[in-house]
Amino acid sequence: xxxxxxxxxxxxxxxxxxxxxxxxxxxxxxxxxxxxxxxxxxxxxxxxxxxxxxxxxxxxxxxxxxxxxxxxxxxxxxxxxxxxxxxxxxxxxxxxxxxxxxxxxxxxxxxxxxxxxxxxxxxxxxxxxxxxxxxxxxxxxxxxxxxxxxxxxxxxxxxxxxxxxxxxxxxxxxxxxxxxxxxxxxxxxxxxxxxxxxxxxxxxxxxxxxxxxxxxxxxxxxxxxxxxxxxxxxxxxxxxxxxxxxxxxxxxxxxxxxxxxxxxxxxxxxxxxx
Numbered sequence: 001x002x003x004x005x006x007x008x009x010x011x012x013x014x015x016x017x018x019x020x021x022x023x024x025x026x027x028x029x030x031x032x033x034x035x036x037x038x039x040x041x042x043x044x045x046x047x048x049x050x051x052x053x054x055x056x057x058x059x060x061x062x063x064x065x066x067x068x069x070x071x072x073x074x075x076x077x078x079x080x081x082x083x084x085x086x087x088x089x090x091x092x093x094x095x096x097x098x099x100x101x102x103x104x105x106x107x108x109x110x111x112x113x114x115x116x117x118x119x120x121x122x123x124x125x126x127x128x129x130x131x132x133x134x135x136x137x138x139x140x141x142x143x144x145x146x147x148x149x150x151x152x153x154x155x156x157x158x159x160x161x162x163x164x165x166x167x168x169x170x171x172x173x174x175x176x177x178x179x180x181x182x183x184x185x186x187x188x189x190x191x192x193x194x195x196x197x198x199x200x201x202x203x204x205x206x207x208x209x210x211x212x213x214x215x216x217x218x219x220x221x222x223x224x225x226x227x228x229x230x231x232x233x234x235x236x237x238x239x240x241x242x243x244x245x246x247x248x249x250x251x252x253x254x255x256x257x258x259x260x261x262x263x264x265x266x267x268x269x270x271x272x273x274x
Contacts, residue, residue: 064129064156065095071152072120079144081120092241097210098123101183102130104237104249105208109133111180114200116167116193117141121149123185123210128158136160137175139167168263171199177257178202185210190222190250191273195263198229201254207231208251215248225274230256 069090076082084093101123107113114137115124121138128134138149138160149162163170182197182205190209197207211218219236226233235251263269 061129065091065126067155068121068125068129068152069095071155075148075151079148081145081148092244094120094122095126096241097244097247098126098185099130100237100239100241100247100249101127101208101210103239104235104251105181105206107131107134107181110135112178113137113181113183114139114175114179114197116182116184116197116200117186117188118149119145121152123183125149125152125156125158125160128160129156132158137179138162139165139170141166167196167200168265168269171196171263175200177254180205181208182206183208183210188270189273190215190218191225192270194222194225194229194231194252195269195274198226198231198252198254199258199263201231203230203254203257205254206234206251207254208249211248211250213246213248215250219248219250226252228259228274229262230254230258 069087072081072090072094073085076085082090082094084090110133112135113124113127115121116139118124118138118140124134124136124138128136136158138146138153140146140149140162141164143164146162146164149160153160153162176199179200179202182200184193184197186193188196190211193209194207197209201207209215215238216236219233223233231252232255233250234253237249237251239247239249241247
């Protein structure tokens with residue numbers, strides 16, 4: 001059994017090495033995200049220095065994604081974090097999908113972000129690999145995931161807060177309306193996600209929900225709930241990942257404080273959506 005485990009580990013490492021691990025596709029996207037908005041250079045020397053800095057930054061980001069993927073697969077053997085463990089699947093369905101958050105939402109320098117029901121760290125940890133100025137709070141109701149996230153943060157050199165709590169309880173405490181961005185990448189209906197997430201967002205901030213191809217229809221059905229919770233739909237942005245169905249990011253602006261009676265207690269949120 002022990003020998004078979006070692007063999008599995010060697011096979012996994014070979015698979016990631018064969019992919020490289022993070023392919024040119026992700027490298028190009030990371031380059032675009034990291035370098036957009038850069039100004040021009042005054043001379044050849046300045047251009048060379050800037051190019052070197054960009055290449056160094058991109059190499060560091062790609063190394064972090066590689067570490068992330070390998071640790072995710074390794075830890076997944078003892079704690080169920082994801083059903084997606086092949087290199088291409090992790091790259092596209094986890095990493096690229098998570099990075100759509102940064103294409104959909106413009107975040108200020110040093111933005112405070114809470115990832116509600118973060119699971120294995122998606123979408124916020126990939127976003128922080130690209131935007132290391134972000135201040136992350138990773139919230140999940142399962143302590144085994146929090147242990148994973150703490151170790152992952154240490155390995156990636158990220159100073160994240162990993163918090164074991166239920167969203168509806170945490171949002172009634174000191175974290176209420178403290179964040180520039182609340183985000184979630186979950187299968188729950190948007191009416192449910194909005195009640196979990198919008199109470200964390202400060203007025204003027206954003207709730208961004210990463211959804212599948214039915215995202216636009218969910219947004220339409222959730223408009224009443226969003227309004228009750230102090231939000232307003234600002235944009236619904238669609239993306240198509242390689243070989244995948246369309247993905248949607250619903251961008252919801254917090255325009256007024258969430259009434260004190262929300263979020264509701266326990267199972268009411270899921271059983272009786274607003």
